[in-house]
Amino acid sequence: MSQSQSQSQTILIVEDDPVIQTITSAGLGKNGWAIRQANSADEALASMQADPPDLVLVNINLPDGDGFSLIETVRLGQAGSSDRDIPILVLTAQDDTASIHQAFAVGATDFITKPAKLALLVVRVEYALAAAARAQALADARIEQAVACRMARLGSWRLDHVTGRLQWSAGAAELLGCATLPETREALIERAADNNRYRLEAAFDSAIAGERGVDVECTLWLLDDQPTILRLQSEASRNQTWLIGAFQDVTGLRAFEDRARYRAEYDELTDLPRHRHFNRVLRDHISKQGGQPWSVTVIEIIGLSRINAMLGISAGDQIIATFAQRLRDVLSANAVAGRLEANTFAIASPVDTIDIPIADYEEWLAPLASSLSVAGEEVFVDFSAGASLYPSDASDAETLINRAQWAQQSNRDRRGHRHVMLYPETEGLEESGVLSLESDIRKALGRGEFFLVYQFQQPADGGSFNGVEALLRWRHPIHGVISPGRFIPMLEEIGLIGDVGEWVLDEACRQLAIWHEANATLVLGVNISAQQFERRDLADRVTRIARRHRVDPRTIELEITESMAMHNPDASQRILEQLRVAGFRLAIDDFGTGYASYESLLRFPIDTLKIDRSLIEAVTGDRRNRSVIRSINSLADGLRFKTIAEGVETQRQRDYMHALEIDAIQGFLIHRPMEADACTGLLTASSKEEE
Incomplete structure (x- = not known):
């Protein structure tokens, strides 16, 4: 010493x-x-x-x-x-x-x-x-x-494989604010929210089998009046008797912005990224790994609607959750999975070569087709799959996904062929109705094949239509109307989205002038693409179009997405201020799915927040969604923004929007998108009813 x-x-x-x-x-x-x-x-x-x-x-x-x-x-x-x-x-x-x-x-x-x-x-x-x-x-x-x-709300748990007995670390109940904790695996799953149970059970089964550790976030009803969001983690079992892991109470961590972003980016039932977030993840992987080849596989479960009709929606949910867990089990170390639509999944993984034989795809897809027990019935899961490869089939994430989905849909139409089809194989199916869109879309604008449909907006408590959004569609001369989910990414990839977007604005203003002459007082919403938004003369271009059709800029609401606004907030502010000076109304579209900060919203000259449909879907059954929407509305009210709920499809959703004091709604409940003539008829009928 x-x-x-x-x-x-x-x-x-x-x-x-x-x-x-x-x-x-x-x-x-x-x-x-x-x-x-x-x-x-x-x-x-x-x-x-x-x-x-x-x-x-x-x-x-x-x-x-x-x-x-x-x-x-x-x-x-x-x-x-x-x-x-x-x-x-x-x-x-x-x-x-x-x-x-x-x-x-x-x-x-x-x-x-x-x-x-x-x-x-x-x-x-x-x-x-x-x-x-x-x-x-x-x-x-x-x-x-x-x-x-205690501050991180961390503890540990131990599960006996054989008896199902569940032990918790000392003080765990006190930490979680409850009198007792579930003492068995079954009791824990019973206390989980309905849409979490299948995922929690599948995670335990996978870990016990030594395949993959537990890493699952679930909502548990440990208290009668409020849920606890618990994250459970463990390594895959290395012991025939015990599975040991850690838990964290993440309820407090799911604050408004984090929770809104999570719900927008991840599917609740499977905990997999939604389409938009999956696209971002894939894009980031491709950009970070240079020339590394990637494979994108899109998989659609066949016959799910029939199972829902026969065994109930909960049976369909169990199939979806189990299928998602099986996808996780077959993933390679650096692969990512996502849920694109209700019954459609995607997997992206790095590969050594773009020359992958079909047999390799079939081998790793095979475990997905095994049967499972649902509502006491043995159900076999059938599916079709399509795959694309980077960089041979496409150079960007969205096109890779679209082409894999195109191959999957082509394969589905040829059921009985095999489980998977590669994108290059679709090129030979022209005579069977499968087209290569890219060459045709370059000619579509000159041929007049694009057209607009309009979706009405209405106050949440009812009354006359007070707004309408213009939506782009493509009518192919042979194959009919093509989904915008297929052709808009292609327009972006080949650099035509800016020109097409300007055509949309011109056509929408032309139609608005007609409705105004017929005394229909509507505000027209038009989406601005990222390429348009980056043009320095955007305000001048939009002003010239409005003047050409003699439309008051105050009746035109230009919509940009939250992610566009936040890409470069300073530049976005300058452009938005130019548009505001020119008199146009401004809206943030798909709000709740991006990263807009309060500070940015305070300085952006915004008139309207359009709440993304992903937050509306589960509003009737999930109090957290209602809390998020209430918070958005409180924010908008304080900043004097108007709020519009997108994707309202049921009366119950509308009732909740009214109760949550949302200003207006838009969605199939009012009407499906229609072409201008049908809209004019509906506006005329509505005005006569008011008289």
Whole structure:
């Protein structure tokens, strides 16, 4: 021990023999320790209460009682709670075994017989102080760990494979704020939210089988009046008896913005990325790994609607959750999976070569086709799959997904052929009704094949239509109307989306002028593409189109997505301010799916927030969705923004929007998107009803 260390430490010597007291004090004092003295047990206790020392050197025989009683008093905390762990060395002339045992029994740290050799005493004191410092450091570390676990709301669990018995770490119930925790696996699953049960059970089964560790976030009803969001994790089982893992209460971590983003990006039933987020993940992987080839496989479950009709929606959900877990089980280490639509999944994985034989696809897809038990029935899962490869089939994520989906749909039409079809194979199916869109879409604008449909908006509490959104469609001369999900990404890829977007704005303004002449007071919403938004002269272009058709800019609402606005907030603010000065209304579309901060919303000159349909879908059955929408509305109300709920399809959803004080709704409940003539007829009928 260094001199500087010892100078900061105090030793209390409890000794009634003045000679021994003087000699011991002088010897220890020369080694740098600060020395205090006491002649009796009472004096020692008073000294310790006033200023606890770092070490006590006590004689067994004292005038007002033996040293054993003093030690016991200190260890019981009667000298002050901070004294319990102070090292105590016993000085005794009684070197018999009984005295030594008694000293340790009442809490002595070490002993030394009198007369003590100074060199030996110094070593014993140094050892005792060092041991005390280590013990204190360990105690502090444990306290810090316990505090960190409490703050992070962490604990552990242990599952018996055979009996299903579930054990929790000490204090877990208190940590989670409940009286008791489930004592079996079945009880835990029973307390999970309905849409989490299949996923939780599949995760346990996979871990117990040694395939993949548990990593699942689920909602549990541990309290009657509020859910707890718990994340369970473990390694895959390495033991035939126990599965050991950790849990974290993440309820408090799912604050408004995080929860809204999660629900927008991940599918609730399967916990897989939705289409948009899957696309971003794939895009990031491709950009980070340079020329690494990637395979994208789209898989559609066949006959799910029939199973829903025969066995119920919950049976269909069980199939979806189990199928998703099987996808996870067959994933390679760097692969990602997503749920594109209700019964359609996608897997993207890096590959060594683009020359992958069909047999390799069939081999890893085979486990997906095994049967499963649903509602007491054995159900066989049939599916079709299509695959595309980067970079041979496409150079960007969205086109890869579209082409894999195109191959899957082509394969589905030829059921009985095999489970998977590669995108290049679709090129030879022209005469069978499968087309290559890219060459035709380049000619579509010149041929007048694009057209607009319009979707009405209406106050949430009913009344006249007060708005309409223009939506782009493509009518192919041979194959009919093509889904925008197929052709819009192609327009973006080949760089035509800007020109087509300007045509949309021109055509929409032409039609709006006609409706205004017929005294229909509508605000027209038009989507602005990212390529249009990046044009420096966007405000001038839009203004010229409005003037050409003699349309008041205040009746045109230009819609940009949240992600577009946040790509470059400073540039977005400048463009939006230019459009605002020109008189146009401005809206953030798909709000709740991106990363707009409050600070950005405060400075953007926005009129309307359009709440994304992903937040509306489950609003009737999920109180958290309602909380998110209520928060968005409160934010909009404070900033004086109008709110529009997109994708409203049922009366119950509309009732909730009205109750949550959303201003307007848009969706199939009002009417499906229609061409202009049909819209005019509906507007005429509506005006006659009001008269």
